[in-house]
Amino acid sequence: MSVYRDAILxxxxxxxxxxxxxxxASGASPSCGAIxxxxxxxxxxxxLLFQKLGGLLGAFMNYxxxxxxxxxERTLAIQRFTAAHELGHAVLGHDVGIxxxxxxxxxxxxxxxYNAKEMAADTFAAMFLMPEFLINEIAExxxxxxxxxxxxxxxxxxxLRLGVSFEALVRTLARxxxxxxxxxxxxxxxxxxxxxxxxxxxxxxxxxWRCNVWELTDRDMDCSLIAEPKDYFVVRLRExxxxxxxxxxxQVIEAGFQIVSDQRRFLTSDEIGSxxxxxxxxxxxxxxxxxxIAEQTRPWDSxxxxxxxxxxxxxxxxxxxxxxxxxxxxxxx
Amino acid sequence: xxxxxxERAALADRLREAREYVGFSQDEVAxxxxxxxxxxxxxxxxxxxVEALELRALAQLYQRSVGSLTGEVTPAELxxxxxxxxxxxxxxxxxxxxxxxxxxxxxxxxxxxxxxK
Numbered sequence: 001m002s003v004y005r006d007a008i009l010x011x012x013x014x015x016x017x018x019x020x021x022x023x024x025a026s027g028a029s030p031s032c033g034a035i036x037x038x039x040x041x042x043x044x045x046x047x048l049l050f051q052k053l054g055g056l057l058g059a060f061m062n063y064x065x066x067x068x069x070x071x072x073e074r075t076l077a078i079q080r081f082t083a084a085h086e087l088g089h090a091v092l093g094h095d096v097g098i099x100x101x102x103x104x105x106x107x108x109x110x111x112x113x114y115n116a117k118e119m120a121a122d123t124f125a126a127m128f129l130m131p132e133f134l135i136n137e138i139a140e141x142x143x144x145x146x147x148x149x150x151x152x153x154x155x156x157x158x159x160l161r162l163g164v165s166f167e168a169l170v171r172t173l174a175r176x177x178x179x180x181x182x183x184x185x186x187x188x189x190x191x192x193x194x195x196x197x198x199x200x201x202x203x204x205x206x207x208x209w210r211c212n213v214w215e216l217t218d219r220d221m222d223c224s225l226i227a228e229p230k231d232y233f234v235v236r237l238r239e240x241x242x243x244x245x246x247x248x249x250x251q252v253i254e255a256g257f258q259i260v261s262d263q264r265r266f267l268t269s270d271e272i273g274s275x276x277x278x279x280x281x282x283x284x285x286x287x288x289x290x291x292x293i294a295e296q297t298r299p300w301d302s303x304x305x306x307x308x309x310x311x312x313x314x315x316x317x318x319x320x321x322x323x324x325x326x327x328x329x330x331x332x333x
Numbered sequence: 334x335x336x337x338x339x340e341r342a343a344l345a346d347r348l349r350e351a352r353e354y355v356g357f358s359q360d361e362v363a364x365x366x367x368x369x370x371x372x373x374x375x376x377x378x379x380x381x382x383v384e385a386l387e388l389r390a391l392a393q394l395y396q397r398s399v400g401s402l403t404g405e406v407t408p409a410e411l412x413x414x415x416x417x418x419x420x421x422x423x424x425x426x427x428x429x430x431x432x433x434x435x436x437x438x439x440x441x442x443x444x445x446x447x448x449x450k
Contacts, residue, residue, distance in 0.1 A: 047396065047440065049355065054426030059433060063412055063440040069432065096414050098433065100424040321356015330394055331357075331365050 007116040011123025014091050019131055032141050032223040034163030035129055037084045038323050041068055046090055048083065048326070050318045057104075058082035060089040060097040072320055075210055076228050077165045078104065079318060081125055088124030089117070097121060107171045129164050130172040138162070142219050149173075150183060152190040153198070160212050163226050166192045199234050203261035204281055206232070216311065224312040229284050232260070233292070237309055239264070239278040245296045245306045247278045255290040257282040284315040338379075340404075345379035347402050351395040352377070354439065366390055401442035408438040 018040075041048045046066045053071035057078065060068050068086040070079050082099065089097035094117050103122060106114060138161050139149055148154050159169040167188065174184040196213040200206070211230040218237065227233075239247055241264075249259055261281040282292065289312075296307040321327065352362060359377070363370040366387055375381035383391075392399045400406035415437055 049436065049439070051354075051432050051436070052428070053432050054428035055424035056426075056429040056432070059436065061412070061415060061437055061440055063415070063437050064443050065440055067436060067440045069436045096412075096418055098415070098418045098425075319356055321354065327356060327361070331361055 003116050004119055007120035008123045010092060011088060011120040011125075012127050014088070015124050015127035015131065018091070018128065019133070032138055032220070033161060034080070034226050035131075035134070036226070037080050037087065037129065038318070039325060041083060041087055042323055042326050044090075046087070048323055050079075050320055050323075052320060056098065056100055058086050058097075058099050060086040060094070062090070062095055066090050070318070072318060075165075076226070076317065077159070077163060077168075077212075080129065080163050081165065081168055084125035084128050085121050087128070088121035092117070092120050092124065094121070104165070104167065107175075126168065126172045126175065130162055130169060132176045134162065135173075135176065135178070141223075146178075150179060150187070152187050153195050155187060156192060156195045157215055160214055160227075161223075161225065200232065200281070203263065204232060206230070218309060220311050222310060222312075224314065226314050226316065227284065229286050229315055229317055231284065231315070233257075233282045233313075234279065235282065235292075235294070235309065236277055236279050237294070237296075237307075238267070239276050239296065240306060241276050243306075244298045246299060247280070247309075248295050248297050248302070249280060249282075251293040251295070252282055255292060256286070256288055257284055257290075257292060284313065287315050287317050289314045289316075341382075342379040343404060344383065344402070345377050347404065348383070348391060349377040351391070351397055351402060354435070355395055357394065362391070362394065365394060397439070397442040401438075406442070408442070412437060 022040075038048060046068055048068050048070070050070050050072045052073060053069070056071060057074060058068065058070040060066070068083060068090065070082050070086070072079075074082070082103065085099060085103050086097055097117070099118075103118070103125075106118075106122065135158065138158060139145075142157075144154055144158075149158070155169060155173065156166055159166045162169060164172075170179065170184050170187050173179040174181055179187065193209050196206075196209065196211075199213045199215055208230060211232060212228060213232045213234060214225070214227065216233055216235045237247055239245065249262075252259065259280055260283050261279075263279045265277045265279060267275050267277055280294075284290075291310060291312050294309045295302075295305050297303075297305055316324070318324075322330070352359070359373040360370050363373045366373075368387070372381060376383050376387075388399055388402060392402055395402075398406060401408070415433060
C-alpha cells in the first residue's frame with residue numbers, strides 16, 4: 001500500500017517543485033493558459049522528438065542522453081499529456097518508460113493499483129499540467145464559481161484552456177477535491193461531442209469531431225491559448241448596435257483565420273435599440289501563431305474604436321522531428 | 334582515397350534519413366550550411382561529395398556523431414531494459430518496435446561536440 005502512496009507523493013512533489021521554480025523565474029505572473037510542456041522539455045536538455053507511432057503514445061529512454069518520443073497520431077491534448085508523463089519518468093529518475101493508451105484511462109487517485117513507477121509518472125503529469133493554482137487562476141479570470149466549475153460545459157472549456165483532455169481534467173478535479181468521486185463519474189457520462197455540438201449551435205458541422213470548440217468572451221482578453229488547426233473559436237461579444245457600433249473582423253481574416261459563421265442574437269430586453277450579442281466562429285485551418293483581433297467601430301468611422309477583443313493563438317500540430325522551436329533555434333545558432 | 338560508389342550511396346542515405354528523422358527540410362539545411370538547396374539534394378542522392386566541415390555541421394544539426402553518419406560507428410543494440418519493456422507492452426505494433434529501436438539508436442549516436450554539456 002505505502003509504495004503507491006509514496007509514488008503519488010513523489011510525483012506530486014516533483015511537479016510542485018518545478019512549478020515553484022517556474023513561478024520564481026517568471027515572477028509568478030498569473031497566466032490564463034496551458035503549461036507549455038514541450039517548451040519546458042526543450043529547455044531541459046532532454047531531446048523531444050515526434051514520430052509516427054503505431055499503438056504507442058510515447059516513450060522515455062535514457063541511453064547516453066535522455067530523450068522523449070511522442071506520437072504524431074493523436075490530438076494535441078493527448079500529445080501534451082504523453083509528453084508530461086514521459087517527463088515524469090525523466091525527472092523521477094526512471095530508466096525507461098514505454099507507454100500506450102492505458103496512461104489515458106487509469107488514474108493514480110482512484111481504486112485499483114498498478115506499477116508504482118507508472119503511477120508516479122501519471123501523478124506527475126496530472127499535477128504538472130493541471131495544478132490547483134492554475135485551475136483557480138483560470139476560474140477566477142473567467143468568473144466561474146464553485147457551482148459553475150462542476151458543470152460539464154464549463155469543465156470542457158477549462159480543459160481546453162489547460163490543454164488537456166476532458167477526461168484527464170475530470171479525474172484531476174476529483175483529486176483536488178473540487179469534484180467528489182461520485183460527481184466525477186456523473187460528469188464523465190457526458191459526451192464531449194454533444195458539448196461541442198451545442199456550442200456550434202448547428203451553424204457549423206465539423207467533418208472531424210476531434211476538433212475542439214472554444215467559447216471565447218471578453219473574459220479571455222489578452223490570453224495566450226494553445227490550439228489545433230481544426231479547432232473552432234466561437235467568440236461571443238456584446239455589440240452596441242443601437243449606438244451604431246459593429247464588430248469588424250477584417251483583422252481576424254488578415255491574421256489568417258476563416259470566419260465560418262456570423263450571427264446576432266438580441267439580448268434579453270424588448271427596448272428598441274438595445275444591445276445585441278454578436279457570435280462569430282473562426283477557424284485557423286493551418287498551424288500558425290497569430291493574434292485574433294476584432295474591433296467595434298462605426299462603419300463610417302473606423303478610427304473611433306469603442307471596444308477591442310484581442311487574444312493570442314498558438315495554433316500548432318507537432319510534425320515529425322524536433323519541435324518547431326527547437327528547429328528554429330538550431331538553425332539560428 | 335576515393336570512396337567506393339556504394340559507400341557514397343550509403344552515406345547519402347544516412348544523411349537523408351538523419352535529416353528527415355529530426356524534421357528539417359532540405360531548404361533549411363542548405364541555408365544553415367550556406368550552400369544551394371540543390372547541393373543538399375545532390376549530397377543526399379550521392380552525386381556530390383560532402384566536405385568534412387559540412388559533415389560536422391550536419392552532425393551537429395541532426396544531433397548525431399559524425400561516425401554514426403559515415404557508418405564507422407555501427408548502431409548499438411536495443412538496451413536490455415528497453416527490449417524487455419517492449420516485449421512486455423501489449424499493444425506494440427511493428428511500427429512501434431521499429432521506432433523504439435530508431436530512437437534508441439538516435440540517442441546513443443550522441444554528437445561528440447555536445448559531450449560534457
